[in-house]
Amino acid sequence: MALRNWSSFIKPWHPQVSGSQPEFTLRAVLIGLAIGCLICFTNLSLGLQSGWISMMSIQSALIGFLISRTLPAPLTPQEIIVVQTTAVATGTMPLAAGFVGILPALTLLSVERDGSPPIHLSWLAAVGWSCSVAFFGVFLSPPIRKQVIIEEQLPFPSGTATAHLISVLHRLPPPDTSLRHRTGYRPVEDEEDDVVAPDILAGIPVVEEDEEDTTERDVVEHEGWYDLVWSFAVSGSLTLAAYFYPVLFALPLFGNYLAKEWLWYFTPSLSYVGQGVIMGFPTTLSMNFGMFVGWALLSPLSKWSGWAPGPVGDMSTGARGWILWISLGIMCADSLISLLPVVLEYISDAVRPWRRGHSNVEESDIQKHHETETEDRLVPTDWVIKGLLLSISIGTFLVWIVFGNQGIKPWATFIGFVLGGMLSIIGVRALGETDLNPVSGLGKISQLFFAWIQPGNIVANIIAGGVAEAGAQQAGDLMQDLKTGHLCHASPRAQFYGQLIGSSVSILVTTTAYILYNRAYTIPGPSFPAPTAYVWLSLARLLRDGQLPEHSAVFMGVFSIVFGLLSGAKTYSAKRGHWIAKWIPSGVAFAIGFLNTPSFSIARLIGGVTEYIYRTRFAKDGGDIRLIVIASGFVLGEGVVSIVALVLRTLGVGVASCFGCGHGLCGGCPAIS
Template sequence: MSLQSALIGFLLSKLLPTPLSPQEIIVVQTTAVATGTMPLAAGFVGILPALGLLEEEKDGSPPIRLSWLAAVGWSCSVAFFGVFLSPPIRKQVIIKEQLAFPSGTATAQLISVLHRMPPPDTTLRRRSGYRAIDTEDLTHPTAITDEPENHQEAIEADHDERDVVQREGWEDLLLSFLASGAMTLAAYFFPIVFAIPLFGKYLAREWLWSFTPSLSYVGQGIIMGFPTTLSMNLGMLVGWGILSPLSKDSGWAPGPVGDMSTGARGWILWISLAIMCADSLVSLLPVVYEYCIKLAVWYGPAKSGDDAETLEDLEVETADRLVPTKWVIYGLTGSICVGTILVWIVFGNDGIKPWATLIGFMMGGLLSILGVRALGETDLNPVSGLGKISQLLFAWIQPGNVVANIIAGGVAEAGAQQAGDLMQDLKTGHLIRASPRAQFYGQLIGSSLSIIVSATAYTLYQRAYTIPGPSFPAPTAYVWLSLARLLRDGQLPQNSASYMVLFAIIFGVIAGVKVMAAQRNHPYTKWIPSGIAFAIGFLNTPSFSLARLIGGIIEFIYHKRVAKSGGADIRLIVIASGFVLGEGVISVISLVLKTYGVGVASCWGCSGGICAGCPA
């Protein structure tokens, strides 16, 4: 949410007596991203729900549901490791390797437009795979604009966009916020609003084919872009339109379609897992290869002192604006030691041994470098695949311990997730010359605040809803638990192994083609299907993917027709942000209503268990 945080920070600063400078906006944005990263890094949408699904007969442990205090302790254990990793990784991937980080660069372009600054100088930081970004393509960080043929026209267009945002930004944000909030509140009292049986009640009830016209999903689709949402919906068609009926009719998944254990949804989950692993691993291969070559060049015996000094000279910041090395050393040591103790206190010896947690943190550091480099090259942080790598390792270190497998994998993934998200902001700060130390403070403040916010929100939602459940399915929780069980028992659903191999090969090849096309800066790279997005189409029911496709189509049409005919491309980001924020804020009101026993007003149209908010 770097672009959205920068936009909203800019709009809010216009209400102040003295508007914030570009560098101050970057610190605001960095703090916001650090705050928003915590629910993902701490596993509130995957790890913790997975622990709540444990079964003593299958897993050797009863379900683990953390209290508020335990959730705070778990969050503290992983909250700061990625933050203290960010300064040395910044030196490696932003200063030395000068990776692109397309979203971070696009955010820098956006801030320069809003503040009437010259575009950031990216030409001096050009490397393989790095491209300058035209400000008319701010929602498309991969757009190629290497030749400034119409420089004056571009400057005038930038100023027009800034004027539009200042003049109409608040109105657009408010209207989109209110529209999304009103629809969210209506869906709480009338659940059929978010469960429209667009393809008939039979398909909605038996095969989960319904439509959720959530403006938040539409806004997410706008932000994700048309190619990604298209890949997601292709996965939806293959998973829910072909493989789900095939597994059900063949008797491989005899249970109800939505059952994650015996139904088609649980069966196709394994195909999704194979696709994610294949895509992530193949995408990481060139990153690992290039990284090994760089290490050999930098630290090999032939490396001269003059060359090493030249690399150090690439740093453009003075020492008083950088994070001191001793802070990093003390911070990493302290966060690892305190984190290990807190994990032991929260889960005990029966959950995971302290030495295994230490290995998890070390794995997190290594995986962070791979994940950040992949993010810098492709704008995609492959944390899902990295998490599976950590699970495979811990299946060997602590065999048969499902709880330890999930927890240690979560510790390792947290570092990669957090370091990657924060690195985009550090790239923005590098281009606009914001203080890395000020951004570091913002990261610490955001992560600290989010410990309380995330733990409190998760505890309240757990009291009001079943997680995972109809309203919050948390599909990644089943991915974590299913792989941990597979590594313990070695049992796959009937006939799923052959399809896993088939789809892994197909998307391994597709990922290889995509990597090669990206290295050659091929203009059609973004249209090659994304394996991760394709797999997410399997994990989520069709209702989640269809609304995002609408957002992707809107983004595509708007960008090709409206923005290119003189409209403001930034304006679409403002509207999409309002859609996302509206549902997010009003959902808190829904949570309060649910907590105090205020139920739905009418279950009209929800017969047969179509709606999550109504009884079957």
């Protein structure tokens, strides 16, 4: 009976009836958009608070699976991948369009120092800016997919992990990551019902499961909704309580003096804890190591030595602004060193044909080709060419309309897109090999280049960096999804559709949410400090003026050298599969610990420790997947309820009590915000 119910639903999407993208269904897209909007709200809030967002592809697949279990006909594995792809494209727009860094940085401009007044975009102007950068990375994805997934077969660890999870949840055998014996999508008719059965639709025969996979699936299917709902509710309730009693998210655990003078307080945000679970123990450990060095050692040193005489939290004259430069040096060194092997390998691949001769090239190309999809399931080349030309042309025009000639010249924007395309290839290759997309470093490379071709123009420098970062970040995130789709036999064209739809909808969702936040809060401000905005603006000013705060250059150089060496060791160890690679401190995570106050890092460490204990002690019982579900509920709960808090603040509903806010760090109290 179950099979016949499936048959009645699947038959309209049989490739012989309705095309070769049976997974591209209305329900998959709508579920993906719903999940993506929740992730978008969450990423915008967390990005403005800490500068860190989460792609949440695994979480999207998990939530899509849970929703699927409530439908009369559950989603196929390929539909889940469309859900995931659409959700990721929708949820990552806050970073791709610069809402957590670029746009707040433009509001910090001053006529006296930068020659330009602060730029506050209207809703329509922000939509125009988002449209200019929202689709470039999407159209870059198909040709890059062919190179890094089909030809080079890069692992893309997160994308591969998601494919394994989807296989477990749908009782399928693990994906064949060797790619040597895969035969791609093959519609096979079921003898009894004359339709495509769901398991055959995956292009993979059903095999016996082992006990561990069965346990994991049962845990998610039977307890997943319960875990997601209670974790969402608890996190949301705590967030709402913190709105009315702001001290709940600014607890002076180390005393009022350290909280007020040195910003050492604790934010018991379950969303931060959930993010720590998702990041994993090694990353959160690196972040807290950076937090300790930055806020317990360097911050007091700069203050007591007179190098940063202002209030500790001041980004211009205080210790926070002083250690920002060291953070910037670490991020650039880590990103650039980690990219060197990728660049060298790319150059080696480019010159190899000239060494071997054309006959060997042809033979090598034949041996390397591992495409498993038919042409009608791939994105046509002419779509890619036309899409890139249109996205660059329209994007250049829209940037000119939004910012005018005083902002950035059209020819410079065009160069920014070209540079963004080249940097995207490097970033995607780095992501495919190391699971880290160094978009921050790539954006800084673009800023450095534009300091040369448009010297002295702060606005142009920031915008050009944003264009390059948008392409690299979006192409990288979407490539993880395409890797998952490749391993699970989903149509690349169906994923491409999902990416376009998700990006289009997210333009309106992200812009509207950002404008509402701007009206209700000061950004950057106590509630939403937007730390990466200061990174963008500070580097642009440095490239123009060449002036660093007193003695910061020495520390910047030393830390850059140290983390350049550590990055090289980490990259070398990772390429050889050595276990020590994950325990070598991540430069980017270490630097994020500098950018944010200690409260952001401590809560994430709690999540990282929880993840480590679960993974090492309870993973065999399905605890790892269950923990991901709970962490997703924590993150989404705060993200969604923060929109409720935003509405309350817009309507003039104030806090219930400012009790305990004597340290002056409660962002919701009228006297503070």
